[in-house]
Structures are given as C-alpha cells and as structure tokens.
Amino acid sequence: MISPTGPRVRLSRSALVAGVGQAIEAGGADAVADLRRDAYGHGVLFVAETLAQVGIRAAVLDPESVEVAQGVGIAAAPDAPTLNPGAIFGFPEADSEAGDKPRPVMSLVGSVLSIKALRAGEGVSYNYTHIASQDTRIALVSGGFGQGVARSLGNHASVEIRGALYPVVGRVAMDVCVVDIGGADLARGDEVIYFGGEGPAGPALTTWEAASGLTAAELVCALGLRLPREVVA
Missing domain, CATH: 3.20.20.10 (Alanine racemase)
Structure with missing residues (x-):
C-alpha cells in the first residue's frame, strides 16, 4: 500500500x-x-x-x-x-x-508534513548550512537521501507546491527536506512535486543533475528502485 x-x-x-x-x-x-x-x-x-x-x-x-x-x-x-x-x-x-521537449515519465512526489515559523538568524537542518536572513515559515516535506533524494540538493533545488516553487533549504535529511515557504497559504498534507509533471517543477531534473553530478538516468533509477510506484494516465 x-x-x-x-x-x-x-x-x-x-x-x-x-x-x-x-x-x-x-x-x-x-x-x-x-x-x-x-x-x-x-x-x-x-x-x-x-x-x-x-x-x-x-x-x-x-x-x-x-x-x-x-x-x-x-x-x-x-x-x-x-x-x-x-x-x-x-x-x-x-x-x-527530439522535435518537442520530452516530458519526464517519472515524477517524484511527497507531502507537507508540518509547518513552523523560522526566525531571522535561526539555522536549518544538519550543521546549519542555511541561516534565515529574515523571519519566515518553513515546511517539513517527505523525501530524503534514504529514498534517493540527492543530499547535494539542499540550498540548490526547489519543489512545487500548489503550482509554485519553493527552495529546499539546509541539508537534505534521511527522510525529509526543509522548504522555505514564506507567507504562502499552504497546509499539512499538500502534495509536493520534486520534479516531473506538467507544472513548474517539470524540468527540475536538470537542476538535480547539476547539483549532484549524477545523470538523470542514475537519479531516476535510484528513486524508482527504492520507492513505491503509482501509474497515472
């Protein structure tokens, strides 16, 4: 299930x-x-x-x-x-x-697990590689290096939530990432798209390649072999 x-x-x-x-x-x-x-x-x-x-x-x-x-x-x-x-x-x-830009067959999808305030000067995740420059809000979202999300994506990649992009801040943890959502009207349970689909996160594999040094084939293979798969039309 x-x-x-x-x-x-x-x-x-x-x-x-x-x-x-x-x-x-x-x-x-x-x-x-x-x-x-x-x-x-x-x-x-x-x-x-x-x-x-x-x-x-x-x-x-x-x-x-x-x-x-x-x-x-x-x-x-x-x-x-x-x-x-x-x-x-x-x-x-x-x-x-290809004559037309190909659409990724695979999308990586997670969910918003929780939302909390982050004050100016506070750090995020391991070793505080991200320090908030101003008061903001962050979301904890499911998906981490234990599932194949490259650790190097922290502070480099963004995810899509409700049709808008939000940056991943701090280091990617084993099972979760932290996303700076600012004042956006988001809620626990909202779907998070790391890459793929037809929205703004669709071409994000290019960013993943640049940040990780891995090819798209290596990235999707690692994810697809570790995670549950669901098929849509």
Missing part, C-alpha cells in the same frame, strides 16, 4: 507513449527498447505493457526481467540496437534530439 504522505514516484503512461514515439522517430522502427535496471527504475512490467500496446515487441532485458516482459509480449533481444532511453523516459539530455 502506498502511503498518502510518504514519498513515491508517479509514472505517466501518456508521457511514456509520447516518449516512445519520439524515440522511434529518432532511432528507427527496427531498434528495440532498453529495459535493464528495471526499466531505469520505471518498472519493467509497466513499461513493457506500454511498449506492447504501441507495437514494440522486443527489448534488451536483465535476466530476471525476461519472464515478466515475455508475459506481456516483449521478447529478449540482447544484440539489437536500442532506442535512446533519454527520449523514451524524458531525460533532459534528450531535449536537443
């Missing part, structure tokens, strides 16, 4: 279908998909089912995924040329290769 407050990854089937179409345009109809590492953390079953629906019948697979993929009509093709996974899954590096 997926926790209503805990961090989770949300997978968009429509974004995956669009990404596969772009990848086929760029890579040719004879290429196959690369579904290793549990389809880059997106889930072999989910991705293979969608590929089968759009007419792709083969993929490069890890040995433990062959049976799952074959069950939905995807055969193993270890020596075939592969489609660009960046285009399929909407990684930032695929922007220049």
Whole structure:
C-alpha cells in the first residue's frame, strides 16, 4: 500500500507513449527498447505493457526481467540496437534530439508534513548550512537521501507546491527536506512535486543533475528502485 504522505514516484503512461514515439522517430522502427535496471527504475512490467500496446515487441532485458516482459509480449533481444532511453523516459539530455521537449515519465512526489515559523538568524537542518536572513515559515516535506533524494540538493533545488516553487533549504535529511515557504497559504498534507509533471517543477531534473553530478538516468533509477510506484494516465 502506498502511503498518502510518504514519498513515491508517479509514472505517466501518456508521457511514456509520447516518449516512445519520439524515440522511434529518432532511432528507427527496427531498434528495440532498453529495459535493464528495471526499466531505469520505471518498472519493467509497466513499461513493457506500454511498449506492447504501441507495437514494440522486443527489448534488451536483465535476466530476471525476461519472464515478466515475455508475459506481456516483449521478447529478449540482447544484440539489437536500442532506442535512446533519454527520449523514451524524458531525460533532459534528450531535449536537443527530439522535435518537442520530452516530458519526464517519472515524477517524484511527497507531502507537507508540518509547518513552523523560522526566525531571522535561526539555522536549518544538519550543521546549519542555511541561516534565515529574515523571519519566515518553513515546511517539513517527505523525501530524503534514504529514498534517493540527492543530499547535494539542499540550498540548490526547489519543489512545487500548489503550482509554485519553493527552495529546499539546509541539508537534505534521511527522510525529509526543509522548504522555505514564506507567507504562502499552504497546509499539512499538500502534495509536493520534486520534479516531473506538467507544472513548474517539470524540468527540475536538470537542476538535480547539476547539483549532484549524477545523470538523470542514475537519479531516476535510484528513486524508482527504492520507492513505491503509482501509474497515472
């Protein structure tokens, strides 16, 4: 069961279908998909089912995924040329290769756990790497380095809440982050989007890459293999 407050990854089937179409345009109809590492953390079953629906019948697979993929009509093709996974899954590096900017298939979603006042001069999280320059309000949001949120994102990234962006302040903790929300009208239980979706946090993986030194593929793979996954249209 997926926790209503805990961090989770949300997978968009429509974004995956669009990404596969772009990848086929760029890579040719004879290429196959690369579904290793549990389809880059997106889930072999989910991705293979969608590929089968759009007419792709083969993929490069890890040995433990062959049976799952074959069950939905995807055969193993270890020596075939592969489609660009960046285009399929909407990684930032695929922007220049696709006619339309790809939309990430995966979003990272959390929730506001609590809200409190932060006074000028007070610090946030481990070692107080962020000191408030003025009175403000902060939100504790679910999702930390224990779930794959890169520790280096503190003081560099922002999250989306109710359609607006708010900066992550202080160091990322094991299970939570702290976000400066100022005077915004937010409440406990509000959804927090770290990246993905169609709002302002959609392209945030680019910031994650720059702050962490990891690629988008590495980041989403780490998250997708650790967190519950939910599929939306």
